[in-house]
Amino acid sequence: MLTTRAAVYVKHGNPLDVDEIELPDPGDEEVLVKLFASGICHSQLHQLHRPDHPTPALLGHEATGVVTAAGKSVTHVREGDRVIVTWIPRDATPETPRPARARYRFRGQDYDTLSYTWAEDVLVSEQLVVPLDPEVPVDVTAIIGCAVVTGVGAVIGTAKVQQGETVAVFGVGGVGLNVVAGAKIAGAGRIIAVDLDDEKLKFAEDLGATDLVNASKVNAVEAVQDLTNGGVDYAFDAIGREITMQQILEATRPGTLGVQHGGSAVLVGIPQGDVTLNARLFTPERTFRGSLGGSSHPMTDFAQYVAWFKQGALPLDKMVTRQYDSLDDINEGVRALEAGEILGRSIMVYARPD
Numbered sequence: 001m002l003t004t005r006a007a008v009y010v011k012h013g014n015p016l017d018v019d020e021i022e023l024p025d026p027g028d029e030e031v032l033v034k035l036f037a038s039g040i041c042h043s044q045l046h047q048l049h050r051p052d053h054p055t056p057a058l059l060g061h062e063a064t065g066v067v068t069a070a071g072k073s074v075t076h077v078r079e080g081d082r083v084i085v086t087w088i089p090r091d092a093t094p095e096t097p098r099p100a101r102a103r104y105r106f107r108g109q110d111y112d113t114l115s116y117t118w119a120e121d122v123l124v125s126e127q128l129v130v131p132l133d134p135e136v137p138v139d140v141t142a143i144i145g146c147a148v149v150t151g152v153g154a155v156i157g158t159a160k161v162q163q164g165e166t167v168a169v170f171g172v173g174g175v176g177l178n179v180v181a182g183a184k185i186a187g188a189g190r191i192i193a194v195d196l197d198d199e200k201l202k203f204a205e206d207l208g209a210t211d212l213v214n215a216s217k218v219n220a221v222e223a224v225q226d227l228t229n230g231g232v233d234y235a236f237d238a239i240g241r242e243i244t245m246q247q248i249l250e251a252t253r254p255g256t257l258g259v260q261h262g263g264s265a266v267l268v269g270i271p272q273g274d275v276t277l278n279a280r281l282f283t284p285e286r287t288f289r290g291s292l293g294g295s296s297h298p299m300t301d302f303a304q305y306v307a308w309f310k311q312g313a314l315p316l317d318k319m320v321t322r323q324y325d326s327l328d329d330i331n332e333g334v335r336a337l338e339a340g341e342i343l344g345r346s347i348m349v350y351a352r353p354d
């Protein structure tokens with residue numbers, strides 16, 4: 001049994017409680033990880049906004065850490081290894097069981113959840129723990145487990161964008177910037193960033209966007225069509241609002257009968273309600289598809305992201321635009337993200353390697 005600290009979502013509408021939780025000893029397929037750093041992701045804001053979200057709950061799903069104990073069936077990492085904690089099964093096959101739920105005790109009662117990283121230690125299924133190159137910093141790499149894999153993965157893993165193809169990205173926050181970076185790595189011929197905020201657009205340009213569209217000033221769909229002679233090969237929605245889902249469909253190019261299919265709208269953000277799409281836009285062979293976790297296999301893909309980071313192609317240090325020194329800063333971190341103050345991604349650093 002280990003006592004650690006976590007940010008606990010105790011009651012809807014209240015700040016998170018940074019309080020003690022107790023973790024049992026690892027079962028056969030569980031790994032105990034002392035966390036170095038965790039990102040703060042928009043999907044946790046969605047959880048905090050839901051009055052019907054079950055409580056108490058532990059949140060967060062991207063982190064780095066060091067293995068402090070591993071169950072006897074765990075073979076891919078061992079005590080002392082640096083790791084990434086993610087929410088995507090590391091090596092899923094049709095035979096792989098769903099990751100077992102992460103067990104913890106809070107104020108005398110037992111609970112479980114898929115995973116959490118707003119805590120100083122986590123006991124989690126081995127499926128959600130991926131080895132990390134010990135040579136890279138453990139702070140900025142914390143965003144690989146969600147922001148990077150979701151954004152870069154949507155381009156490389158889901159859409160499979162090819163050299164020279166055109167891309168538009170609607171919403172260039174933490175995930176959208178990773179779509180931009182992924183499109184640059186893929187060699188996209190044009191990378192059009194669309195957002196309501198000039199500062200965010202400027203930042204997207206630093207990461208590889210070739211054209212900037214401020215959707216509060218111009219018609220974003222028309223602007224994308226004008227820049228690309230009728231629409232892009234791929235339009236990504238990193239937000240998941242009705243308006244952006246409609247825009248990505250319309251901003252993709254129509255197909256040419258007998259010559260080529262239409263472009264693809266790729267939904268990366270998580271919609272929070274029902275949405276109406278214009279079905280006539282599908283007739284010229286446009287596609288609308290979702291991307292979850294960048295269709296990734298973390299055991300191979302995360303090593304590739306780290307390699308790109310080391311080469312400078314994936315500038316995680318630039319993408320992390322705010323660092324907090326402690327888990328105690330969590331409520332401030334949530335407030336700042338909510339207020340739109342975070343240009344890229346924010347992280348909390350709990351500890352440094354010895």
Ligand SMILES: [Zn+2]
Nearest residue numbers: 041043146147
């Ligand atoms: Zn996330």
